[in-house]
Amino acid sequence: MSERVIPLVDQRLQALRAAVPALPVAATGLVADTLGRPLRDLRISVTDRCNFRCSYCMPKEVFDKDYQYLPHAALLSFEEITRLARQFVAHGVRKIRLTGGEPLLRKNIEVLVEQLAQLRTVDGEPVELTLTTNGSLLARKAKALKAAGLHRVTVSLDGLDDATFRAMNDVDFPVADVLNAIAAARDAGLGPIKVNMVVKRGTNDNQILPMARHFKGTGTVLRFIEYMDVGASNGWRMDEVLPSAEVRRLIDAELPLVQLDPSAPGETAERWAYADGGGEVGLISSVTQAFCGDCNRARLSTEGKLYLCLFAHNGYDLRALLRGGADDAELASAIGHIWQGRGDRYSQLRGTLGADTGSGGRRVEMSYIGG
Ligand code: SF4
Numbered sequence: 555m556s557e558r559v560i561p562l563v564d565q566r567l568q569a570l571r572a573a574v575p576a577l578p579v580a581a582t583g584l585v586a587d588t589l590g591r592p593l594r595d596l597r598i599s600v601t602d603r604c605n606f607r608c609s610y611c612m613p614k615e616v617f618d619k620d621y622q623y624l625p626h627a628a629l630l631s632f633e634e635i636t637r638l639a640r641q642f643v644a645h646g647v648r649k650i651r652l653t654g655g656e657p658l659l660r661k662n663i664e665v666l667v668e669q670l671a672q673l674r675t676v677d678g679e680p681v682e683l684t685l686t687t688n689g690s691l692l693a694r695k696a697k698a699l700k701a702a703g704l705h706r707v708t709v710s711l712d713g714l715d716d717a718t719f720r721a722m723n724d725v726d727f728p729v730a731d732v733l734n735a736i737a738a739a740r741d742a743g744l745g746p747i748k749v750n751m752v753v754k755r756g757t758n759d760n761q762i763l764p765m766a767r768h769f770k771g772t773g774t775v776l777r778f779i780e781y782m783d784v785g786a787s788n789g790w791r792m793d794e795v796l797p798s799a800e801v802r803r804l805i806d807a808e809l810p811l812v813q814l815d816p817s818a819p820g821e822t823a824e825r826w827a828y829a830d831g832g833g834e835v836g837l838i839s840s841v842t843q844a845f846c847g848d849c850n851r852a853r854l855s856t857e858g859k860l861y862l863c864l865f866a867h868n869g870y871d872l873r874a875l876l877r878g879g880a881d882d883a884e885l886a887s888a889i890g891h892i893w894q895g896r897g898d899r900y901s902q903l904r905g906t907l908g909a910d911t912g913s914g915g916r917r918v919e920m921s922y923i924g925g
Contacts, residue, residue, distance in 0.1 A: 568868050570868050571870070571874075572871050572875050572888045573888060574888045580887070581645050581886040581890060583676030586893075587862075587893055587896035588894070589899070591848060591849060592850050593646045593647055593893050594819070594851075595649045596647045596649070596650050597853045597923070597925075598635060598854045599654055599655065599922065599923050600856060601629070603623050603655045604655040604921060605690055606725050608712070610781055610784075611784070612787075624856055624857055632662075632665055635854070637876065637885070638858065639670055639673060640882070642889060648675050648679070649681065649684065650684070654856075654924060656690065658685075658687050658690070659691070663695075664698045665702075671683055671703025683703060683705050688709070688723070688727075690727060696742035696744055706744055706745065707744045708748040711729070712761070713765065714729055714768055716728055716730075718757075721757075722757065736749065736774065745774075748776075749765075749769060749774055751765055751778050752781055753778050753801060754796070762801055769833070770828055771832045774833070776836070777837070778798060780797065780798055780839050783865075785916075785920055785921075787919060797842040798837035810828070810829040811826040811827065811828060812827050813825070813827075814826060814827050814834065819850065822840075823837060824839065840901045841901070841904070846898070855923050856922070858874075858876060859872065859923075861918060865917050867917055870892050872885070
């Protein structure tokens with residue numbers, strides 16, 4: 555049984571100051587970090603709460619009944635989120651993903667979707683608007699989200715076997731309800747649906763083939779995610795990681811696969827198609843095949859901190875600037891300046907001394923900034 559770490563220091567209280575640089579950084583859509591990576595993808599966490607307790611993300615022992623969630627006043631309002639998102643889009647963001655915790659727990663999230671759906675890229679195109687959910691509330695919200703302007707959803711599902719899935723979400727939530735939600739999202743036009751399965755060796759790797767067989771030929775893209783050392787609470791061990799290469803071999807032996815080209819720069823999933831035309835699967839291999847080289851993702855926490863990597867320790871407090879009276883140009887300049895100084899590439903350096911960036915402390919929890 556892997557060791558769980560009960561965090562003593564509330565990492566959420568730490569923040570880096572987001573300063574408006576003396577030399578303004580104009581929003582031209584072309585800002586790049588120290589490794590030449592543009593800013594193209596913004597993940598926005600709209601709540602730090604979730605109704606699941608997946609062991610690899612929000613283990614029950616840590617996120618228990620005494621866990622202090624962020625007070626509502628600390629959360630960015632929908633108007634504040636949209637105002638910040640507009641600056642990121644002006645710097646080149648083309649895709650916004652709403653995450654959490656569980657984003658559908660945020661009340662009236664359709665209102666935020668409607669606001670974000672008005673945003674246009676530097677080329678005047680609609681910003682691609684997606685959302686990652688555990689599916690528990692999706693069936694009843696799918697139509698309203700589509701009507702508000704959401705383009706697509708990604709649903710997390712870690713197995714088809716009910717006992718395995720209930721054990722992994724640790725709140726006894728049934729598979730059938732998630733499958734119904736996927737069908738409802740498809741019917742509402744929120745496709746092509748992507749399904750994410752986190753693979754933990756010895757826990758749910760026996761679900762790889764049943765999941766592949768189930769979603770093959772349905773138009774749903776199934777992605778297998780290597781179990782990651784995110785945050786500091788999940789007791790991660792390397793021997794519980796099943797490398798994507800083994801996942802691919804397992805599927806290929808029964809359902810032959812052919813490799814596909816990435817559909818966009820910075821894509822996290824390696825794409826494979828069923829040779830018989832039965833659709834596509836993805837492999838997300840942060841542990842064994844790091845993809846930091848063209849990582850163009852920024853993350854905004856629920857209370858307005860900008861994180862430059864999923865494995866970062868600290869974020870830049872944009873909320874202080876926002877509520878401190880900064881105008882849009884100053885906000886954009888601060889965001890551009892922060893991005894220009896970015897050098898994060900944790901997965902590439904994992905296990906080496908240089909891996910952990912940031913001033914001590916511990917890595918931010920995935921449930922706080924979204925996957
Ligand atoms: S580890 Fe950090 S830099 Fe690397 S791909 Fe993930 S988020 Fe990007």
